[in-house]
Amino acid sequence: MPDNLPLDFIGFPRLSGHALLSLRGADAAVFAHAQFSSDVTALPERHWQWSAWLSAKGRTLAVFQLLKVDAEHVLLVLADADAIASQLQRFVFRRKVKVEVRSDLIVAGSFTAPEAASGAAIAVDGETLELDVGSDALPRTLKIGPAPAGAPAPDAGFELAWRQSDLRYGLPRLGEDQREQWTPQQLGLDRLNGYSVKKGCYPGQEIVARTHFLGKAKRALQLLRVADGVESGAKVQQNGADIGTVASVAGDLALAVLPLELAEGALSVGGVEAHGVPLLDGLAR
Structure with missing residues (x-):
């Protein structure tokens, strides 16, 4: 393990198939509420929920985690549909929201119980976000933060195990x-x-x-x-x-x-x- 890998990410392999999409601005939560299937305005700050983006015919375009980081910052964790950024931009119109792919951040996971996060509540440690994405039957933790220098390459075996655990929970991974x-x-x-x-x-x-x-x-x-x-x-x-x-x-x-x-x-x-x-x-x- 490289010496310069931050302690926060030791034991947390990067999930290379995951992408992050930031919605930031005074209208970020209102915009997300109008576009996605979950009740974003009712979600407390520093909490997350599952959500989806649907077509006008009610068909699912993407399933993702929606994080309300604060009143003006919504973050989407996309496992399979990072291309929706350009599509979402078409619906911004005059709303005060900036849609941006966060390639400067990584998503990493571990089959361990979280240290501080619980249920829908997000734990914040500096620039790192910790999420509880499991249960007692199958503990899992997700961490989001700045890409560390010298991080090891993603592990294909771990990524397959993570994807299988998603399916075991009934979380669809849509190609x-x-x-x-x-x-x-x-x-x-x-x-x-x-x-x-x-x-x-x-x-x-x-x-x-x-x-x-x-x-x-x-x-x-x-x-x-x-x-x-x-x-x-x-x-x-x-x-x-x-x-x-x-x-x-x-x-x-x-x-x-x-x-x-x-x-x-x-x-x-x-x-x-x-x-x-x-x-x-x-x-x-």
Whole structure:
């Protein structure tokens, strides 16, 4: 381990697939509230929540962590969709908010319980933010801060383990081919408290509310153990018929959108048998 690696990040490998998007200005929280699915104005400072950006048709473009650092600073932790910065900029208009990719900061993780953060509360130590992104069943800590000089290269094995832990919690990791394919209900974002049906308008809100109040959601995420090499978009079959689609993959784990009520019979993906795995609770914020 390099001697000049700050103590804060020792034992915290960098998650190279994660990006940070800063919304800063007097209208930052109001802008985020109007664009994203969660209730940003009700979120206390130095707290975070799960959120999503939806299309006008209520389909999910990105799922992310939304941090209210202070009254004029909202920070998004994007695991898969860093390209939304340029798209968001189109909706700023005259609002007092600056949208900026924070390439000067890194996101690092550890499969350990946090030292100070708890639940949705963010712990702040100088320029470093600590987040509790786990539970007693599977402790995890995320740290965000200035990129340290001499930090080791990201570890592919650790990144796969982290991605698999996301899927075990039911957190969808959407590749480009799966964006704009699913409603928040189909992706199980209610398990994460990732959307609101009570706050004001946001893109896709009408579809989300209608599905919620009319009880029309007939599909949801289920975790499967499958053979390595299965790709997102692959069809899940039962009794010779396609019944669902793989939305996220990490090694031999996959999150698939399947009917809420399944018939009797084994599941398969690509002709290989797949087995259901219980999702972990405890990641809702």
